[in-house]
Amino acid sequence: MRILFIILTIFLLTSCRYDEEFSEVKELRNLKVQVEEIVDEELTMENQQIITNYFGRIKNVLYEVRSNQSIQKYTHRNFSKFYKNNFCNDFIIETENYSKLMNKCSVSGFYICSEEARSYVDLLKSAKSLLATNNIDMILKDESCKKTLKNLGVINE
Amino acid sequence: MKVYFMFLCLFTFQLTFASGTIISLADVSKKVQESNFAVLENAERVYQAKETINFSKRNLLPRLNFWNILKAPFDWSSSVEIVQDIAPFLVPNNWFRITQNNLFYLAQKEQYRALWANEVMTAKLLYINTLRDIDFLRLLKEQNTQLEELVNIVVTRSVFGEVPPQVLKFLKIRSLELKEDIRSLEGLVYEETKALSYLMGLSQEDEILLEMIDLPIVEDLESISFDTFIFRAIENAPELNQYQYIHEALKSTRKEIYFTFLGSSTTSRSSSGGVFNNIPIQDGLGFGLSSSLRISRSEKHILEINEKATKEVIKKNLYILVNNFNSYVENIENQKKRFNLAQDNYEIIKTQLVLGMNLEPLEMLEGIQNLFDASVSLTNYKYEVVNTIEKIKRSIFNGDYSKNEGKLEVILKGVSK
Numbered sequence: 001m002r003i004l005f006i007i008l009t010i011f012l013l014t015s016c017r018y019d020e021e022f023s024e025v026k027e028l029r030n031l032k033v034q035v036e037e038i039v040d041e042e043l044t045m046e047n048q049q050i051i052t053n054y055f056g057r058i059k060n061v062l063y064e065v066r067s068n069q070s071i072q073k074y075t076h077r078n079f080s081k082f083y084k085n086n087f088c089n090d091f092i093i094e095t096e097n098y099s100k101l102m103n104k105c106s107v108s109g110f111y112i113c114s115e116e117a118r119s120y121v122d123l124l125k126s127a128k129s130l131l132a133t134n135n136i137d138m139i140l141k142d143e144s145c146k147k148t149l150k151n152l153g154v155i156n157e
Numbered sequence: 158m159k160v161y162f163m164f165l166c167l168f169t170f171q172l173t174f175a176s177g178t179i180i181s182l183a184d185v186s187k188k189v190q191e192s193n194f195a196v197l198e199n200a201e202r203v204y205q206a207k208e209t210i211n212f213s214k215r216n217l218l219p220r221l222n223f224w225n226i227l228k229a230p231f232d233w234s235s236s237v238e239i240v241q242d243i244a245p246f247l248v249p250n251n252w253f254r255i256t257q258n259n260l261f262y263l264a265q266k267e268q269y270r271a272l273w274a275n276e277v278m279t280a281k282l283l284y285i286n287t288l289r290d291i292d293f294l295r296l297l298k299e300q301n302t303q304l305e306e307l308v309n310i311v312v313t314r315s316v317f318g319e320v321p322p323q324v325l326k327f328l329k330i331r332s333l334e335l336k337e338d339i340r341s342l343e344g345l346v347y348e349e350t351k352a353l354s355y356l357m358g359l360s361q362e363d364e365i366l367l368e369m370i371d372l373p374i375v376e377d378l379e380s381i382s383f384d385t386f387i388f389r390a391i392e393n394a395p396e397l398n399q400y401q402y403i404h405e406a407l408k409s410t411r412k413e414i415y416f417t418f419l420g421s422s423t424t425s426r427s428s429s430g431g432v433f434n435n436i437p438i439q440d441g442l443g444f445g446l447s448s449s450l451r452i453s454r455s456e457k458h459i460l461e462i463n464e465k466a467t468k469e470v471i472k473k474n475l476y477i478l479v480n481n482f483n484s485y486v487e488n489i490e491n492q493k494k495r496f497n498l499a500q501d502n503y504e505i506i507k508t509q510l511v512l513g514m515n516l517e518p519l520e521m522l523e524g525i526q527n528l529f530d531a532s533v534s535l536t537n538y539k540y541e542v543v544n545t546i547e548k549i550k551r552s553i554f555n556g557d558y559s560k561n562e563g564k565l566e567v568i569l570k571g572v573s574k
Contacts, residue, residue, distance in 0.1 A: 048388040063564040108379050111555050112389045115565060122572045129572070 024061050029090045031057055039097045043104050048113060051101065054093075055116035058123050065130055076132040083138055088145030092124070095151040124154040177364030185284050185357065186277045186557035192358025193276050199269045206258070206265040213255045216422075217246040250422035253413045260406040266563040267399035274395070274558045278551040280356040282544055287349040288367055289540040293533060294342050300529040301335050307525065308332055310510070311518045324518050331522065372539040373546070375489040383479045386553055390475050391468060393554040398562055400464040403432060407457055410436060414449045418442035432456075471552070478549050485542045492538050499524075499531035 031054040038047045065071050084090070093101075098120060105113035116123065128136060140146045140155070149155045180188070189196060222242045245251050308328050314320045354365055391397060410433050413422070421440050436453050439445045506524040509516055550556045561569060 043385055045384060045388050048392075052388075052392060059565055059568060062568045066568055107385060108381050110381070110386070110549065110553060111559075112385055112553060114389070114392055115554070115559070115561060119561070119565060119569060122569050125572045126568050 024057060024064075025091075028054065028057055028061070032091060032093060035093060035101070036097055039100050043112070051117055052114040055114055055120060055123070058120075058127075059116045062123060062127055062130070066126070072130060075130075076135065079132070079135040080138065083135075085142055087139055088142065088148045092145070092148055092152075093120070094148060098152065121153050124149070124152065128154060177366045178359075179366045179368055180284075180353075180357070181368040182281065182284055182370050183557075185280050185353075188357035188359070189277045189280050190273065193280070193356060194358055196269075196273050196276050197358070199272050203262070203265050203269045206262040210255065210258045210262055213251070213258045213422075217251055217255075219243045220245070248420040248422065249416040250413050250420065253409045253416070254422045256409045257406045257413075260402045260409070263563040264399040264402040264406070266566070267395035267402070270395040270560050270562070271399075273560065274551055274554070276356065277557055278547065280353060281547055281557070283349060283353050283356060284367060285370070285540060285543050285547065287346060287353060288370060289537065290342060290346050290349065291367070292536050292540075294339065294346060296529060296532050296536065297335065297339050297342060299532075300525060301332070301339065303525045304328070304332050304335060304522070307518065307521055314518075319515075320518055328518060328522060370543070373542055375485060375539065375542050378482075378486050378542070380483045380486050381479055381549075383476055386479060386549070387472060387475055389553040390471055393562070394467070394471055395562070396467050396471070397464060400460055400467075402563075403460060404457070407433070407453060407460065410438075411450065411453050414438055414446060414453065417446075432460075475549075475552050478545060478552060482542075482545045482549065485538065485545065489538070492535050496531040496535045499527040503528040 031050075034050045035054045038050055041047055065075065101113070101117065105111055105117065111118060131139075140149075146155070220242050222239075308325075311320050311325050311328055315322060315325045350365060350367070351361060353367075354361060354363060359365065414436075417439055418441055421438065433456065436456055437445065437449055439449065503524045506516065506521055510521070551558050554560070560566075
């Protein structure tokens with residue numbers, strides 16, 4: 001009974017760990033789809049909100065990870081458990097769509113979208129710096145993902 | 158050789174001293190960030206807020222209070238105080254203060270961003286206005302030269318009795334008025350230059366010279382729409398972003414109220430935390446709890462009211478700016494036509510004068526005055542466009558004002574651009 005209690009406690013403690021942060025990451029998938037849907041549309045207030053939701057979420061997740069060492073260690077250790085091969089496809093916006101977006105965001109010499117959108121490449125670079133080398137290698141095994149990240153300027157090789 | 162070298166150094170120093178420091182518009186934002194007094198003071202506040210986070214973190218570790226230990230053998234009840242010294246991490250409110258101080262640090266950074274942007278804008282607008290006044294001064298001097306030519310002609314004609322003496326006197330009075338205008342405008346430019354030095358945190362002993370800017374080709378600009386700009390203005394406004402952090406901190410303060418029965422925190426809030434000084438927190442669980450909660454709820458309403466008011470101010474300013482910008486773009490043709498007509502008129506008068514035609518001196522004076530008014534109006538128009546563009550950039554945090562929001566700044570630190 002005592003052993004069962006200990007196991008249950010450990011299970012409860014580990015299963016809920018960083019649940020909020022990881023659900024935020026999962027939500028990025030939907031937000032990315034929403035951005036891709038409005039890429040060819042006009043830049044209305046609603047569409048600007050959609051853009052901000054996606055890029056702002058990336059910023060918030062990165063901020064949480066960056067300011068919490070234990071989340072970083074946890075991610076390094078358990079990356080392979082959560083990682084799926086379609087990472088780029090699920091979470092990263094293609095270069096072509098991103099360029100279209102940036103063109104729309106410039107009006108009469110003014111930049112009118114969210115700052116996070118403009119700093120997208122730098123945000124991804126920052127994400128890269130937060131991952132362990134083996135985590136990055138795992139992502140780059142996917143050739144199409146490697147190509148996307150290279151085109152965006154996140155990686156050089 | 159050494160003497161020559163010393164002479165050369167002295168000569169170079171004198172040359173620099175005499176000519177003053179040349180400042181460009183691009184230098185202004187850099188100088189304001191580096192040495193503006195208000196910005197520097199606020200940067201210190203941000204530093205203090207950051208250090209308060211460290212303080213509250215370290216406050217969780219055991220500390221030595223000699224007097225509490227000495228008290229314990231005589232007064233057993235004081236051993237509870239020792240718990241707060243030996244294990245402050247057991248007091249939940251100490252943890253809530255860390256959360257709050259983290260949030261106040263981010264709020265303080267937003268306040269810094271707002272102040273910095275306002276100071277940069279004020280300095281840049283002053284720079285632009287000074288250049289405008291320098292341009293006006295140039296135009297006044299041109300008008301003065303034209304008027305002096307006219308006075309000389311009228312003097313010659315009055316000798317032959319072609320012009321009544323009162324006309325000559327009138328023109329001389331006008332010439333003196335113009336000299337007085339030049340003098341007062343020179344004074345204004347001097348004053349503006351000194352004010353600009355102050356805003357840039359430069360020593361008042363230093364002389365600065367302003368580099369001219371390229372005025373925009375207004376005809377090439379397109380009208381803009383309020384709807385596409387307002388999102389960015391609101392999204393990026395530090396005046397609004399700070400409320401987001403203060404709201405979160407308020408939630409943490411409410412938790413603090415609930416957990417007072419486990420001891421109060423000895424850590425102070427950072428300077429931004431002063432907004433919660435109105436919320437009384439009992440030392441221990443008591444009947445004042447519900448009142449504390451109601452006051453914190455009311456504080457939340459105050460924050461919401463202020464947030465809404467700030468949002469409306471931002472919208473109001475942007476409406477006015479967009480309207481002004483579009484109005485300038487649409488009316489530039491009128492200004493140009495007015496200037497061209499005045500210039501044509503002046504050229505006709507000059508040609509008639511060369512051909513020896515009999516012209517009324519007052520008509521000639523009116524021609525000069527018209528040309529001057531049109532020139533001033535056109536120059537002013539272009540500078541007003543530059544001013545409006547600058548204000549729009551400040552509203553939507555573009556160009557020199559694009560300083561990243563707190564979280565983004567933390568994330569992008571060290572990432573190559």
